[in-house]
Amino acid sequence: MKILSFFLLSILSITTLRADDSPLEESMETIGKSFKTIQKQLPDPAQKDSTLALIARMKKATSTARAETPKSINKIPAKDRPEFLTDYQSSIDELLGFISDLDKAVQANDLPTANKVVTHILESKREGHSTFIKKNSKGARNESKENPEKSEKPEKPEKPEKPEKPEKAEKASKSSRQEKED
Numbered sequence: 001m002k003i004l005s006f007f008l009l010s011i012l013s014i015t016t017l018r019a020d021d022s023p024l025e026e027s028m029e030t031i032g033k034s035f036k037t038i039q040k041q042l043p044d045p046a047q048k049d050s051t052l053a054l055i056a057r058m059k060k061a062t063s064t065a066r067a068e069t070p071k072s073i074n075k076i077p078a079k080d081r082p083e084f085l086t087d088y089q090s091s092i093d094e095l096l097g098f099i100s101d102l103d104k105a106v107q108a109n110d111l112p113t114a115n116k117v118v119t120h121i122l123e124s125k126r127e128g129h130s131t132f133i134k135k136n137s138k139g140a141r142n143e144s145k146e147n148p149e150k151s152e153k154p155e156k157p158e159k160p161e162k163p164e165k166p167e168k169a170e171k172a173s174k175s176s177r178q179e180k181e182d
């Protein structure tokens with residue numbers, strides 16, 4: 001009975017935590033999970049129908065994400081928000097284009113093209129996340145546009161020059177003495 005109670009309590013707390021997710025977070029999670037599965041089953045032609053279904057699911061979640069406004073926009077000065085939102089939507093539009101390209105490649109059984117598109121999607125994800133969300137050292141997210149000095153690494157101090165080895169210094173002084181004698 002205790003095990004069942006623990007199990008039900010665990011499910012309830014997970015459900016409660018999930019209820020706090022915004023539609024954007026839920027969409028991004030759906031995109032991420034679908035994409036990971038697509039990557040795993042893409043080389044298997046027997047999984048084509050499943051892959052196409054995941055691509056459709058990913059496309060729908062991406063369209064939902066485009067209609068949402070990232071929470072991080074609240075950290076941006078009001079005058080910069082329209083540009084931030086336009087950049088965000090352009091990034092999502094680019095992703096939608098890649099998803100359509102992936103759909104076409106999978107339908108055509110063109111694995112090399114599908115793999116190239118997967119690479120483009122991964123690059124787009126990295127760029128989008130580095131532009132619109134950035135994790136600081138404590139795991140909190142900061143906007144790179146909002147506060148660029150936090151995202152830059154501190155400069156390393158220059159290394160002091162190593163002194164010449166005694167042998168080289170000795171040879172140099174001998175050659176300069178010889179030049180003076182000549």
